[in-house]
Amino acid sequence: MRTGAPGIPAIALVSLHPSGIVREKAVSWIAATPVPELMPFLVLRTTDWARQVSDPARAAFALLLHANPTSLLPASVGMALRLEDRSRSSFARSQLRVALSEAPVRLGAHLLNSPDRPGRLVPLLRDESATVIREATGVLLPAARSLPLDLPCGLLIEGDRPVVRAAGYRLLRRHDRTVWLRAAEILARDDPWPKLAARGAADLRSAYRPR
Known part of the structure; x- marks a missing residue:
């Protein structure tokens, strides 16, 4: 050689x-x-x-x-x-x-421009690291509506950690009002972590507050 x-x-x-x-x-x-x-x-x-x-x-x-x-x-x-x-x-x-x-900010900027970013990032939404989950979620937010709806719903309902359920909720908030409010109801009623339940309740109050 x-x-x-x-x-x-x-x-x-x-x-x-x-x-x-x-x-x-x-x-x-x-x-x-x-x-x-x-x-x-x-x-x-x-x-x-x-x-x-x-x-x-x-x-x-x-x-x-x-x-x-x-x-x-x-x-x-x-x-x-x-x-x-x-x-x-x-x-x-x-x-x-x-x-x-x-280097989450710089990485996010590059992955955001990647043509196969959902395929690369979706598995990271259940990563062991909370930092990785939050960064992957942030990068996926602009494309949230293009993701299969069962993906964020599964994170919200079946996530074994608050950071995973929060990721599902962040993605669902980018969908239409009906999907978002249904997710907020699930969070407010069923989530065992007080901070997440409070977030869902606060979003519901804000959505139904008289204008």
């Missing part, structure tokens, strides 16, 4: 090589060529069964996200979510949470 790094498409293909030695070399090239197009392949290698590949891939992934989250994190989210059920995938997701909490 030649010592100079090939082009981006070749590096991506080399990272899928059956030889661990070759995949390890591809990781070193990706680390030296931190472009968005190669981040999904780096995420994939963080789950590699060979430690000689996964260890440097994880180190590179963490360092690159910290150095340039605005450019590299949006390119990494899709692959990290697709690998959710793969063993050893928790590292990449934990790094996403850290990067998101450190």
